[in-house]
Amino acid sequence: MQPDQNAFEQFSCPLPLTHNESIVIGHGSGGRMTHDLVKKVFYKHFSNPVLDAGNDFARVSSGQTSRGKGKIVLSTDCHIISPLFFPGGDIGRLAVCGTVNDVAMSGAQPLYITAGFIIEEGFSIEMLEKVVSSMSGAAQEANVLIVAGDTKVVEKGNADSLFITTTGIGWLEHDLDIAGDRAAPGDVVLISGTIGDHGVAVLTARNELGIETTVQSDVAPLNGMIDHLLQAAPHTHVLRDPTRGGLATTLNEIAAQSKVAIWIDEETVPILPEVRSVCELLGFDPLYMANEGKLVAIVPPEEADNALNAMRQHPYGKMAMRIGAVQPTPQNRVMAHTTSGATRILDMLSGEMLPRIC
Amino acid sequence: MRYTSEFRDKTLIQGILKEIRRTVSQRWVIMEICGGQTHAILRYGLDQLLPPEVELVHGPGCPVCVTPLELVDKAISIATLPEVIFTSYGDMLRVPGSSQDLFSARGAGAQVKVVYSPLDAVEIAKNNPDKQVVFFAIGFETTAPANVSSVLQAKALGIKNYSILSSMVRVPPAMHAILGAPHNRVQGFLAAGHVCTVMGYWEYPPIAEQYHVPITVTGFEPLDLLQGIYMTLQQLEAGQYQTQNAYTRAVTYEGNRSAQALITQTLEPCDRQWRGIGLIPMSGWKLREEYRDFDAEHRFRVSHIQTKESEVCISGLILQGIKKPNQCPAFRTLCTPENPLGATMVSSEGACSAYFRYSRDQEDIQDHATRSERF
Structure with a gap:
């Protein structure tokens, strides 16, 4: 029997189209289409015993055996980015690494990730699968499991193609107290590599500026490097990843939380020549450009060399540099020794970063 | 990086600063017209490096x-x-x-x-x-x-x-307005390099003649700016008022x-x-x-829209070089980049924004700069 005869002869309501190519509202209905999508795209890539149990929750072991010790560390992050795929990464890798890094900055070992997807009607399933596969790769690299998730579909025009929210859980086994308020005068400020790569890669990938570069986003999970770092410098005071707002904004947050001054030497901050050129051209300051695979470490002076060496031995920290020191004054501020030998204040980024006119 | 790193060279900067110190014998007020120059001056802290006799005031050269x-x-x-x-x-x-x-x-x-x-x-x-x-x-x-x-x-x-x-x-009519104002303090001008790249500098000699002020076409890197300031000071000290070009790699007379x-x-x-x-x-x-x-x-058909400017904001006095941003009572209190009262705080090229971002208040910086050691 020919398929078209079958359709004609049988007495039935028309079934919804299977929509194997693009997302439609039905994919977010919670019904069969949702289940199919979850199975064909998400389970396929994220499969592990916890997720495969198929519950609305994820039941996991806490990762520790000794009694009374250790702490759970949690973090959540929403990811929206245009374009979804950019040189060096994509929204999927970003969504995993961003949350892994936030958890890891406490010194904890990230263990599990949950992911929420908001998908615009019409979004290609092939693209979705690319994103999900990239998430899976990043999760493997970071040694975390993606254990729960949710998908909603919104009508065309109500979201920009794909938003991903991830939550991460980690286990802090040691009695480490790594936090933004612990920077102390005398501490040394380290950066794990070149800054501004992600910001410039994404900006130029938008093709609005008529500039082409070979700059790749640095998006990467940093928990492996942090392990190395903490073995070498167990008394590390602060770890933070300078994402949106860039290095200058992150240092300002730390200076304010710790009520200290952070003095940096501008010449020592590693910046790729290409990143520097793009910023010069557009009137941006690399110190304010986003990073997704870098961290600032503030460590006591006696552990600084060890910390620096440990980072440099890791693939994501080869270009690590000592960039400054913590001082008592001027409290709550970040100061820079400029290349011309003067000093200036590095303020927080306020509002949107806008290209200069002339 | 070529064409920028050479113009930020610390040794050359120190050299020209030494020349400037040697040249200056009295107090001079110089205005940089362009907002881009204001930013570079504060970004590199050039105002701190100049001898105290040289006062830079920030002109109205920000289109925003x-x-x-x-x-x-x-x-x-x-x-x-x-x-x-x-x-x-x-x-x-x-x-x-x-x-x-x-x-x-x-x-x-x-x-x-x-x-x-x-x-x-x-x-x-x-x-x-x-x-x-x-x-x-x-x-x-x-x-x-x-x-x-x-x-x-x-x-x-x-x-x-x-x-x-x-x-x-x-630019030229604005220079006339500043120089012709009764409270004018400006004795020399750094003309805006970018504007002159397009317009040349044939419009400026009559202004220099009329008001007896030296005008120097100046670029945007630290060394460019110091060179422009140096050439202007040389003329001021010698009592001259010519139009000169310190940005020859980009600007021609025509x-x-x-x-x-x-x-x-x-x-x-x-x-x-x-x-x-x-x-x-x-x-x-x-x-x-x-x-x-x-x-x-x-x-x-929007010609019926007529608006009065804010009464608290002193951006007009700042743009004319009569007051500095940190002399405004609203600076950093009522007026910040997040909540700007006037456009000089909004634009990244505005003098108030530049002060907010790079120097806040001078005494504070100098106080701490002397106490802080380099590492």
Whole structure:
């Protein structure tokens, strides 16, 4: 029997189209289409015993055996980015690494990730699968499991193609107290590599500026490097990843939380020549450009060399540099020794970063 | 990096500073016209490195800063029309009008887009024939050729749904206004390198002659700026008032003739309001009669909008070099980059924003700079 005869002869309501190519509202209905999508795209890539149990929750072991010790560390992050795929990464890798890094900055070992997807009607399933596969790769690299998730579909025009929210859980086994308020005068400020790569890669990938570069986003999970770092410098005071707002904004947050001054030497901050050129051209300051695979470490002076060496031995920290020191004054501020030998204040980024006119 | 790192060389900077210290025998007030120069000066802390006798005051050379409140209100009024897609350089979106800015207009549903070039706005017009696309054409002589080429492009392509809201201004009349003001303190000028790249510097010798002030065409890197300051000081000390060029790698006496031809073809001088300063005769440009169809003020009938400037904000005095940003009672209290009262705090090129970002208040920095050791 020919398929078209079958359709004609049988007495039935028309079934919804299977929509194997693009997302439609039905994919977010919670019904069969949702289940199919979850199975064909998400389970396929994220499969592990916890997720495969198929519950609305994820039941996991806490990762520790000794009694009374250790702490759970949690973090959540929403990811929206245009374009979804950019040189060096994509929204999927970003969504995993961003949350892994936030958890890891406490010194904890990230263990599990949950992911929420908001998908615009019409979004290609092939693209979705690319994103999900990239998430899976990043999760493997970071040694975390993606254990729960949710998908909603919104009508065309109500979201920009794909938003991903991830939550991460980690286990802090040691009695480490790594936090933004612990920077102390005398501490040394380290950066794990070149800054501004992600910001410039994404900006130029938008093709609005008529500039082409070979700059790749640095998006990467940093928990492996942090392990190395903490073995070498167990008394590390602060770890933070300078994402949106860039290095200058992150240092300002730390200076304010710790009520200290952070003095940096501008010449020592590693910046790729290409990143520097793009910023010069557009009137941006690399110190304010986003990073997704870098961290600032503030460590006591006696552990600084060890910390620096440990980072440099890791693939994501080869270009690590000592960039400054913590001082008592001027409290709550970040100061820079400029290349011309003067000093200036590095303020927080306020509002949107806008290209200069002339 | 070539063409920048050489001009930031610390040894050369120290060398020229030594020459400057040797040259200066008394107090001098020099104005840098351009906002880009104000930023570079504060970004590299050059004002701290100069001898105390040399005072730099920051001129009105930021196109965002000098765009009058009234025009921002007109922009918002046009942007909120349902048939309009309003396009602008990014900086302009945050400039407060009398009740809101273009960002909040966008939040309320207006179609406002940031473009990096006016030609992008023409492209938007081409792709949206059922919409009126308006470009906020602000700028000095540097930006004017690009602004008007968008009009020529639209005309050539027969695009009828494109127009510009013009706030284009000229440097020489502003210099006349500053030098001719009764409380003028400016004794020497650093002319804006970018403006002169387009216009050359043939317009400046008569100004130098008339007011007996030396004028030096100056670039934007630390060494460029110090060279411009040095040449100006040499003239001041010698009692001379010539127009000199310290930015020879970019500027010629004649300037860019084809760009000037574009301007002459499409624009004619007109009186223009400058935010905080007031009306400066023949200081602006408007589209010539034959291009009037591309004038958004003409197309959208917004001439009834008339707005008074803020009474607290002293941006006018700052733009004329009479006061410094940190002498304003609202500086850093009522007025911050997040909540700007005047445009000098909004634009990244504005003097108040530059002070906020790089130096806050001078005493504070010097106090701590001397105490802090380099590592």
